[in-house]
Ligand code: NA
């Protein structure tokens with residue numbers, strides 16, 4: 001494993017694309033361990049890692065974002081938000097966080113959310129003078145709320161693998177989600193004060209109403225998504241395709257900024273940005289398969305159990321362990337492997353399964369934003385064209401706040417259990 | 425440390441030690457996992473501790489296509505693969521999906537040894553597998569969010585989530601409902617918001633996937649049974665001495681004899697739990713579906729001799 | 740080298756057309772899936788499967804285009820810091836590794852696809868041979884090999900890399 005780790009670092013430094021680095025390391029490990037029969041499985045596993053319905057949402061939300069930008073929809077939505085909150089210092093950054101919180105209440109996946117918002121918010125914020133790294137970091141960090149504020153794919157999978165009520169998990173996520181969202185707002189306020197960001201003058205009522213009139217057709221995009229999901233017309237994954245269609249009609253027929261001749265370029269861009277992310281996820285799946293085949297996560301978890309009998313220390317170790325796992329494994333794969341291992345331990349330490357579920361899912365969501373393998377980080381990086389190193393630096397304050405939030409959620413279980421207990 | 429699990433199955437001959445590997449798609453709380461653990465016990469006992477089993481549950485090492493690929497190359501020794509997936513590779517397996525053949529699960533499991541079923545297992549040698557046996561999850565029933573199901577007419581125009589597979593699709597098309605494909609994790613919220621009206625499901629999934637939280641009406645239709653094919657990698661099989669092959673077969677037979685009884689008991693326990701959870705439960709009058717049944721039986725019997733024979737033996 | 744460049748550029752234009760077609764299929768099948776289920780009450784059972792297969796193809800075609808366009812996610816800070824021969828050597832080694840890995844992937848993909856069991860596999864909803872989506876892995880790495888070979892030659896020949 002040490003050789004593999006070393007190879008991993010060297011290959012990264014040689015500017016080999018990260019997706020390929022994962023594949024090369026997996027193959028090297030197999031060759032060194034001498035189990036050549038496993039090599040045949042590499043392309044098969046790569047394929048089936050990609051044959052995943054939920055990846056479609058990432059790709060189609062990227063497409064929707066492209067269409068919204070070309071069709072003048074994003075500009076008007078952001079312009080309207082600017083008119084309302086532009087006189088606050090850091091106004092647009094708050095808009096980013098709050099719209100992510102709203103989006104999180106209809107979408108269950110952080111990656112899909114980051115894909116959509118990076119395409120729209122980052123250019124808009126940059127245009128208003130925000131640093132692109134900061135804009136991209138704000139977007140990626142707020143996307144983390146996607147699987148915490150219900151609905152949530154991670155909670156559903158946790159519910160199923162652990163035998164916990166999914167409805168209760170959804171309720172449990174609300175307070176931690178709000179807590180994180182408002183912590184990000186606080187962080188932005190602090191950064192804005194420290195960096196002395198400017199603000200615009202308050203707009204007159206006439207300007208507000210003109211901008212509102214302008215934005216009405218653009219509002220149809222989020223509105224139709226929200227209504228469609230709530231009324232059961234389509235699933236959150238399908239909403240990505242509906243968003244493309246609505247954005248196309250609005251940009252083409254109402255604003256007349258979208259032209260048929262733009263479409264090929266939009267599609268090509270989408271294909272390249274999608275592939276940057278999905279190829280990485282596919283290769284990470286091959287790598288994850290190797291880890292589970294070798295039972296490394298299991299061995300590590302078993303070893304951790306031997307370290308302490310104190311539940312508070314156990315929870316701390318658990319968080320460290322999960323953060324490390326989240327760095328290298330995809331969230332859903334990690335849940336499937338780890339939950340059955342940890343469930344029997346919970347009784348020993350007297351930990352509520354709902355509380356544990358929120359801890360594990362929050363950890364794995366944070367893992368999406370941590371190098372070296374953070375799908376969310378790469379989505380934000382490739383869409384907003386900010387280099388990974390720069391984005392990592394910009395996202396650090398948000399990660400620190402998230403980890404503080406995680407610790408709070410870990411040691412104040414009432415934050416998680418209060419709402420489900422109240423309503424059951 | 426790498427690869428030692430793999431090399432251990434290569435050591436063969438009298439008295440060789442074997443740590444076999446087995447993989448399946450279900451959670452560790454599912455009956456198939458318990459059967460796999462039973463197989464481990466039987467292996468250890470019958471071989472005087474020379475053999476044991478390592479289990480990769482819940483699709484940990486990939487989808488069913490991945491599992492079979494790893495078995496084909498001899499990297500994984502055993503697999504419990506759903507009949508639904510196997511039917512996409514070999515249409516004879518559709519025999520088990522003929523609608524309204526078995527009264528209930530207890531009846532279905534009695535037929536696992538019949539000749540046409542053995543013929544299906546033997547056909548697997550063409551793909552590099554040794555078919556060992558069939559194992560069962562609960563029978564298929566209908567869970568509906570808004571009303572108890574009584575007749576095919578009532579299902580017309582409803583979106584029913586199904587597990588993909590040609591015969592399953594044909595059944596729901598013939599009923600006149602709209603069969604919908606959707607990954608299982610999306611079903612919970614989709615039933616809640618009404619994207620789908622119902623789901624073709626077994627009782628075990630109903631309980632473990634918490635779907636009773638979002639849909640109230642359970643119709644005990646027993647319209648299909650839900651087997652999995654238990655098989656071994658041919659490479660692993662051929663690497664064993666004849667004595668050891670016998671031990672493996674006997675251990676597996678014992679485990680599955682136990683497993684099918686366990687499945688029948690689970691079916692009853694799950695039904696009791698559904699009642700306890702306050703679900704609205706009704707029985708389906710099979711007569712209402714007799715036309716659908718006749719049409720499909722005839723169509724599939726014409727396509728395959730094995731299916732024709734299967735239907736003859738089970739009627 | 741000019742021949743290599745011509746081949747790589749021709750493939751890239753071909754990939755552009757494929758990418759446009761695949762994105763359209765992905766969008767249309769999901770969108771029509773909603774229309775047929777919600778408005779016409781007759782769901783298209785194959786819609787999600789077709790969209791998923793299109794996505795797998797997009798991954799390999801778009802991934803290969805990304806490598807040609809230097810858009811694949813990579814860590815660049817060390818290479819950015821270096822100049823002259825050192826930079827040229829490091830970049831070239833990186834490309835040699837990409838070329839080598841592509842050759843390896845092509846080799847194991849061919850061995851995987853030529854197994855007799857591939858031909859018996861059909862997809863669950865559409866019922867098409869699984870070879871159709873599977874072959875995307877092979878084609879993708881063939882294209883990656885061609886593009887990265889050109890990049891390697893360019894990096895080794897040109898002053899200070901690309
Ligand atoms: Na959410």
Ligand code: NA
Nearest residue numbers: 327367373374
């Ligand atoms: Na990570």
